[in-house]
Amino acid sequence: MIVLIPSYEPDQRLPQLVADLGGASPVVIVDDGSGPDYAAIFAECERRGATVLRHQVNRGKGAALKTGFAYLAQVFPGEPVVCADSDxxxxxxxxxxxxxxxxxxxxxxxxxxxxxxxxxxxxSKVGNGITRQLFALATRRKLIDTQTGLRAYPARLIPWLLEVPGDRFEYELQLLLRATAEDQDIREVEIATIYLDENASSHFRPLHDSALIYRQLISFVGSSLLAFVLDTSVLFAGVALTGNVTGSAIAARVVSGGSNYAVNRWWVFRNGSAKAPLLPSLLRYAALAATILVANILLLHALLAATGSLLVAKVVTEGTLFAASFLIQRAVVYSCKKRAGSLHDDRIGASFRESVDASADLTAK
Known part of the structure; x- marks a missing residue:
């Protein structure tokens, strides 16, 4: 088992952690562009037996973890890894x-x-609570701590870890979103809750980094709101012109669904630079849209009869179907559903080469 620690501008707690581990496992630290003011701390870690990899500039926690994963795959092939924070x-x-x-x-x-x-x-308490609830809403999977940096992975998962997009704090949440979409086995082990000096050493920026962490959820909400506006506009126009609720709902869903598919494929569920294949994802989206359309019409009629308000019926209907749509789109429509253990050797080699190429400014000592 290798201990991997991404670190940016650490204090003396980092070399102390290396010493406390006492050689129980090899320790690899990635200095994520901390600069010359922190060279002495990393040098002390090396004196205590750690290997230090260096980014010349700060690239983010996700990038530092990927640099470490690529190094471990080459130097310690077949070894599992446990990732820990340096604060x-x-x-x-x-x-x-x-x-x-x-x-x-x-x-x-x-x-x-x-x-x-x-x-x-x-x-920290509020941020973790919000993220935990949003994660459960998006995935129907309850985890105690979605923002923990203490995570262990088997060696077979390293190629997959290198492929998940994200360079900063959002990377770790992306890992959990992808893992739940692919039905991976995630276990939790209770650990101590330790915050020293009100977590003053943390480099997490609440507004900026929370936006990165919630990017997919927020962008899906934005995409859905756009589709809702189009859908509602066409529905009201159709009902006003024809008086036919069912026909208008179908026309509205065709218009809004086409725009929603395009936005989600190009932006919301885009996997780094790669998009889901056009024809398979379009067919899956069409099947999902048809299913939701039937549910939409049934709910719309029922709620319209119950409330007498088309607007109220529309809002409640869309809210009810929102969570299901997100889950299915992320897990089925735009996901290849491949397990990490089934990757071929050529893809493994490509993942390593791409990660190493992206870390051209890396030096190892």
């Missing part, structure tokens, strides 16, 4: 417990889950 939030005991859980049960990933009890900074 004192993860104790050596918890790091080793999470690593042991991966060895014992063989899941696709193990998360060190904090219960957020005791003295927890308000921004």
């Amino acid at each position: 004192g939030q993860h104790s050596p005991v918890d790091i080793l417990r999470v690593a042991a859980a991966l060895d014992d049960s063989g899941p696709d990933m193990v998360l060190g889950a904090r219960l957020f009890t005791g003295r927890v900074p308000l921004r």
Whole structure:
């Protein structure tokens, strides 16, 4: 088991963590462009036995993790990895417990889950609570801690880890979204909730980084609102012109669905630079749209009869179907549904080469 620690502008807690691990596992640290002011800290980590990889400029936590994954795949092939933060939030005991859980049960990933009890900074408690609820809404999967940086992965998952898009804090949430979409086995192990000095050493920027973390959820909401405006406009116009609710609902869904498919394929569910194949994803989207259309019409008629208001019936109908649409689009329409263990050797090699090429400014000591 290798311990991988991405680090940006650390303090003395980082070399202390290396010392506390006491050689139980090889430690690889990625200095994510901390600069010369922090060279002494990383040098001390090296003296205590860690390998330090260096980015010349700050590229983000996701990029640092990918640099570490690519290095491990080449230098320690076949070895599982446990990722930990460098700011004192993860104790050596918890790091080793999470690593042991991966060895014992063989899941696709193990998360060190904090219960957020005791003295927890308000921004951390609120932020984690919101993310946990949004994640459960989007995936129908409840996890205790969606923002934990303490995670263990088997060696077979490293090619997959290199393929998931994201360079900064959003990368770790993208991993969980992709993992749940592909029905991977995610386990959680309770760890201590540790916040030192009100988490002052954290480089997480609440507004900017939360926007990155929630990007897919927020963009899906934006795409859905656009479709809702088109759908509602066409529906009202159709009813006003023809008096036919069913025909107008069908016409509205065709117009809004076409725009929604295009926006989701090009923007919302785009996997880095790659888009879902046009014909397969279009056919899946059409099947989903047809299913939702039937549900939409049935609910619309029922609610219109119950409330007497077309607007109220429309809003309630769309709200009811929103979560189901997101889940199915992300998990089925725009996902290849491939498991990490089934990747071919040529794709594994390509993943490693692409990651190493992207880390051309990396130096290892």
